[in-house]
Each structure stands twice: as structure tokens, then as C-alpha cells.
Amino acid sequence: MSMHEDSPPPFIVIRTPKPRAPYERSLELVGIVQKLLDQTKARFHLKDRLDRAMTSLVFELSKARREPNSVRWRHYRAAHKLANDCATILDILAHQEAAPTTDLENARTAMHDLLADLHALG
Numbered sequence: 001m002s003m004h005e006d007s008p009p010p011f012i013v014i015r016t017p018k019p020r021a022p023y024e025r026s027l028e029l030v031g032i033v034q035k036l037l038d039q040t041k042a043r044f045h046l047k048d049r050l051d052r053a054m055t056s057l058v059f060e061l062s063k064a065r066r067e068p069n070s071v072r073w074r075h076y077r078a079a080h081k082l083a084n085d086c087a088t089i090l091d092i093l094a095h096q097e098a099a100p101t102t103d104l105e106n107a108r109t110a111m112h113d114l115l116a117d118l119h120a121l122g
Contacts, residue, residue: 057082
């Protein structure tokens with residue numbers, strides 16, 4: 001018995017994309033934030049604080065990848081606190097209208113996605 005071209009395949013394969021790990025997501029976010037920092041008119045203090053918090057966030061997530069599950073949560077909690085700081089600074093920049101709206105909204109959306117991921121892990 002031959003299959004007709006109009007008949008459905010014998011089975012269906014559904015592939016869901018593998019979710020990005022928080023570390024990879026944070027690396028992507030570093031690029032987005034750097035682009036924003038290059039264009040912002042904010043005071044040096046805010047730019048420096050955002051840059052430092054974002055860098056520390058990536059380091060905490062990098063450490064979490066290497067630690068056993070029993071102590072990994074410490075790094076996730078530290079990363080969550082840093083991500084909250086970053087999100088707050090991005091909110092301040094939005095309130096001050098100190099950066100291009102599109103870039104700022106991209107950074108805020110990506111940061112809130114990362115925060116949601118970290119909240120589930122910590």
C-alpha cells in the first residue's frame with residue numbers, strides 16, 4: 001500500500017525551542033545595555049552604576065553555572081538583586097527621557113524577562 005501525497009504523515013513531530021539559559025540571556029542583555037549606554041544623556045553616575053551592575057550580574061550567573069545545585073541558589077539570588085538594580089536604573093532613564101525610547105524599551109523588556117527567569121530560579 002503506497003501513501004498518497006495528500007495523506008498526512010504517519011506521525012507529527014513538534015519541536016519546541018530550547019529556552020535560553022539566564023547566562024546566555026544576560027550576555028545578550030549586556031549588548032543591549034551597552035548600546036543604550038552609548039546613546040544615553042544620563043549622568044555618569046547612573047551610566048556607571050548600570051554598567052557595573054550589569055557586569056556583576058553576568059559574573060554571578062557565570063558562577064552559578066559552575067556551582068553544584070546545593071549552593072547555586074546563592075548566585076541566582078545575588079543576580080536577581082543586581083537585575084532589580086538594573087531594572088530600576090532603566091526605569092529612571094525612562095522617566096528622565098535620557099535615552100532613545102526604542103532602545104530603552106528593548107532593554108527594559110529584556111531585563112524584565114531575565115528577572116522573571118531569575119525569580120523562578122532563586
